[in-house]
Amino acid sequence: MLSTTTKIIWVVLIIELYVHVVQPGDVKISALFGQETSRDNQYKSVIEDGIRYINRNKTFLSDVHTLMFVGGSNTPSNSVYSALDEVCDHISSERMSAFILPEDKCPQCDDIAGISSHASNPIFSLDHGSFESGSIAFKMHPSPEDMNAFYIDIMHYFNWLNFVLVYDDDKAYENLEGMLNEASLNRWNITVVKLGNNLMDTVDNLIEQNNSNIFIYCSSEVRVRDLMNEALRVLERGEESPVSSKYHWIVGNLDLAMEREFYDSLEDSNVYLTRFTMNYTREHQYALPTSINTPINEWPLRERLAFDAVIAVGHALKTYRLDREKAGNTGTSVLPGDTAMPNCPTSATTPADNDLTDHLREVSFEGVTGNVAFDGNGNRANYTITIFSGQAETLSQMRGDWVQSIDFWEAKWQKRWENEGRLNVTYYQHGHDRVIRIVSVLAQPFLFNREEVLDRRGERRNKRQISDDATEGVYKGNDRFEGYIMDLLDRVKTHVKGLDFDYEVELVPDGQYGIKKRYSDIWTGMIGEVVRKKVDIAAGPLTVTEEREDAVDFTYPFMSSGIQMLIKHPKKVQHNPFRLFFVFGIEVWFINLIVFLLVSVLLFVFNYFDPYEWKAIAERGEADEENAGNFGCLNSMWFLTTTLFLQSFDKSPRSNAGRCLASFWWIFVLIMVFLYLTNLSFFVNTTKRLALVKTPHDLLQQIEVSYGVVKEGATYDFFWKSPVPEYQRIWQHMNTDKPVPYVNSVAEGVDRVRKGNGNYAFIGESGELSYRASQKPCDLLVAGGILSRTSYALAVQKGSPLAAQLSSAIETLRDTGVLEDLQREWWDLDEPSRYRCANLTEYEREAVFSMSANDLQGTYYMLLIGIGFSLLMFIADFVCKETCTGKPTRSVRNGGPSSGMGGGMPIGGGIGSGSQPQGGGEEKMWI
Structure with a gap:
């Protein structure tokens, strides 16, 4: 006899067995988790939410069917063998219909889902996978092959030729193999930085690289966030950080989770960030069940992929059920046990697929990660990646889309794909419904920093309207700047046809206009920002050159300009007052003095000893007695002095020797005086010659004044690459001159002209130079004529439709006289006289074509010295006479x-x- 307890146990076991036997409608889905995915049961909750959504929506399963979750071990495996053994045991024991297997179940296995897919299917992978691994698992994440093709398109779009690649482990590096192989074909210069345990070391390393382009891709998106947060903390301390306006980051990880605090920090840093998300329809997400407090659009990508994996199983079960019902099956027989995954094979044979596997390859639905579909190898298909790119307030500005399948996109939207590749930025390029990004450079009077202008002008406020929230000394956005460019953009905005846009002006990080570096295709400055698609428009005194036109498109010119020369005003040059003596070298002056003394002594000797000179004649009574001293020591010097200055003299030598010596002295005097007078004007007018330079030949004719340009600027590039021999000679002169005549900016060039005191001339664009010369202290002059004609225009991306729209607006402004008014306003009339040089044209003429007191000050000094010396002699004579006689x-x-x-x-x-x-x-x- 069985005891009562034993009977109860048997009854319970029989009931439990009955439940399992009589409910064939139960369909199981399972998952194994690792250290990260098992934390807080977050992923288990996501999968259960998906199952709950399937069970509530009876369109997936019939009333008699239920999708249920069966769990397994959450302990990570440390080898492929142990992991695969655990997976196969779990499939055999639980008889599930689908299996979700994240990679952290076996971190050392490279791709455990891909490996297991060759033993049984359907297995879902949530992670990046491995490049060319041959996996036949259902990959919820886009395949590494597709992602490499996407990254290559992005690099070509942004024209990145030199960048830093940051990764966290070897697997991440291997998954970029396709992009790295493309580097050699496209002459990309890639600096590789591995993300170590010490994040601060990586931050310092990125700063040391001195490269503003950073591409980061990690196996774990948590590492991406950790590095960027560390860089943000460095920035908050006021130190140099790679997360700042100078840098452009491209985050290769899809759907980087960005909660509000992290997003706000990135906005404040002003870093330029490009990131990617799986394109999905947001509306239906509000109906999804969730037991997680975080909104579903803020879930990490892997959690959303897990959710969509469950929904994919539901869609496959639905199509499988409908096919069975069409075949006449009803009730629980609609979903028989053949949906269960097959056991792993015990030998090297190809495992059999269950019926559900084929239906999974046919699913296509809109999930929380966009369109979910798979190809024959289980790769994610028919999806779209959305590209967001911007900084500060435009951080989440959509730039375009990349599609995995053009055919699917055309069939879905019933229109033709107009782009050559799989990347579409057409809508973005037209500027609709977005903020157009404009880059410029501080250059007077084209663009000023408003706070600096107000500090200089004191009480004066800017002409342009300032937003209501801008207070004195605190400006944001476009209110930070004023100048010709800001006024031009305001007027262009009102005259562009068919485009209502807002714009944001930023300064170029390197402060340069733009030149292509030697031996590479990398552009710097504003042109580089446009070429790399970081901005839409470059606005400033940007010279149109042939080389730049190959890289960007220019609009219709808004101003004509030319290459001219800035010098210190001749009247303001502080010369050596005794430069009158520079006509002869110092050795010539000494030799002349010796000759003077020598001839004086000879005349004295001739007078003393020659029987036919005045002294002997006077002693013989043939002449008055006072004539005996006509050629004494002092009188001989006076005779030479009067003849030296072509003046009359009291007596001349009487002897043949004396007359012969005097004749040759006169010849010597004629030669020296006329040589001196002929070359005197050269030294008096040293700086005036540059004021009259009109051609490169005129500039090359002088060697006294050094001249230079902005290093690697448009003017530098013009002389360097010009085929004209004279321009080549100018560049060669600058390139070999010592000290180096190049400067880093126009402001530095102007400062060097002022400090050069007439010994340095700066060559640049006339527009900015003429404005600088008109500013106090009024010591500068735009010299001579225009060496070469140029023009200024706005630069846009190659092929951008903005070029035609902006050109039309600029032409309208020109025809209506607005451009002329703007130029007159900023260069001529609209500045108080206390800030500008009054009567500028008349002032420039002064001391340029005529001698000034500054030029002749040495002559005045000589006269003053002579007057002073004669007064001293007068006093000496008077005192001496009084001392000798004792009486007046x-x-x-x-x-x-x-x-x-x-x-x-x-x-x-x-x-x-x-x-x-x-x-x-x-x-x-x-x-």
Whole structure:
């Protein structure tokens, strides 16, 4: 006899067995989890939510059928053998119809779902998979092969030729094999950085690379978030960070989870971010059941893929059920046990698929990760990836779509795919319903920083209307800037036909206009930003050149310009006041002085010893006695001095030797004086010559003044690549001149002209140079004529429809006189006189075509020195005479008494040339 307890146990077992036997409508779905997917049972909850959605919607299964979840071990396996053994045991014991297998179940297995798919199917993979692995699992994530093709299209679109690749493990690197193989074909320069455990080391490494383009792809999107958060913390500390306006990040991981706080931090950092999401219809998600507090559109991608995997099983069961019903099956027999996964084979034979596998290959529905469909190998098919690209307020601006299948897209939307490849950015290029991004550069008067202008002008506010939330000293968005470009953009916006757009102006990070680097196709500056699709328009004093036209499209020019030269105003150049002596070298002056003294001594010697000179003649009584000293030491010097300046003299030599010496002295004087006078104007007008330069030949004719341009700017590029020999000579002169004449910016060039004191000239675009010259302290001059004609235009991306729209607006502005008014406003009239040089044209003419006191100051100094020296001699004579006699003196001729004297002693002999009495009289000196 059985005891009562035993009977009860048997009854329970029989009932339990009956339940399992009489409910053939139960269909099982299972999953094994690893360390990450088992945390907080999050993935289990997602799968159960999907099952709950299937069971509630009776269109999937009949009333007598139920989809249920059976779990298994959550312990990760450490080898392929143990993992596959556990998978096969689970399939055999649970008899499920579908199996979800994330990769963290066996981290060392590379792709456990792909490996297991060759043992039994259908197995769903939620992860990236492995490149060319041969997996036949149903891959919810796009295959690595498709993702590589997508990345290559993105790189071609953004024109990235030099970038940093960041990855976290070897598997991530291997999954980019297709893109890396493409690098050599496209001359991409890729710097590889592996993400280590110390995130700060990686942040420092990215900064050291000095590369603004960063592509990051990790096996775990958590690592992507960790690195970006670390870089954001560095930025918050006020330190240099790779997450800033200088950098463009492309996140290769699909659907990077971005909660509000993380998103706001990226906005504040002003980093330019490109990210990708699986395109899906948002509306139906609100009806989905969920036991998770987080909104479904904020789930990590793998959780959403798990949800869609369950829904895919539901759709396959639905089509399977409908086929069975058409065949006459009813009730529980509609879904017999043949939907269960087959057991793993015990030998090297091909496993048999269950009937559900074929139906899974036919599913096509809109899930939370976009359209869900599979090809014959289980790869995800017919999906669309949406591209978001921007910074700050435009961080979530949609740029375009990439489709896995063009044929499917055309059939779905019933229209022709107009793009050459699988990437479509047509709607984005037209600028509809989005903020157009514009890049510019600070260049007066084209663009100013508003706060700096207000600080300089004090009370003056800008002409342009400022938004209501802008307060004094605090500006955001476009209110940060003012200038000709901002006014031009305002007017272009109102005149563009068929396009209502908003725009956002940012400064180019490197502060350059744009030049293609030597030996590469990489563009810098504003042109580089347009070429790499980071911005839509480059607006500024951007010169149209042939090379730039190969990289971007230019609009109709909004201003004509030319290459001119900026010099320091001749009147403001501080010359050496005694540069009058620079005509002769210092050795010439010394030799001339020696010659002067030598001739003086010879004249003195001839006078003293020659029997036919004045001294001997006077002693013989053949001449007046006072003539004996005509060529004494001092008188000889005076004779040479008067002849040196072509003046008259009292006496000339009488002897043949003296006259011969005097003749050759006169020849010497003629040569030296005329050589001096002929070359004097050259030194007086040193800086004036540059003011008259009109051609490159004129510039090359002088060597005293160094001249330079902005390094790697449009003017530099013009001289470097010009086929004209004279322009080539100018470039060669600049390239070999010492010190190096190149500058990094126009502002630096202007500053160097001021500090150069006439020894440096800056060559640049006339538009900006003329404005700089018109600003106080009014010490600059735009010299000569235009060396070459140029024009300014807006630059847009190659093939962009914005070119035609903007050109039409600019032509309208030109025809209506708006462009002329804008130029007059910013260059001529609309500045208070205290901020600009009054009567600029007249001022420029002054001291350019005429001598100024500054030019002749050395002459005045010489005269002052002579006056001072003569006054000193006068005082010396007066003091010496008074000291010798002890009394003041006064001379009286013809016996007249001295004024104020009562009498005196007469002294005979006289003084001076008239010592002989005339008319019987006698000249006397009274003391």
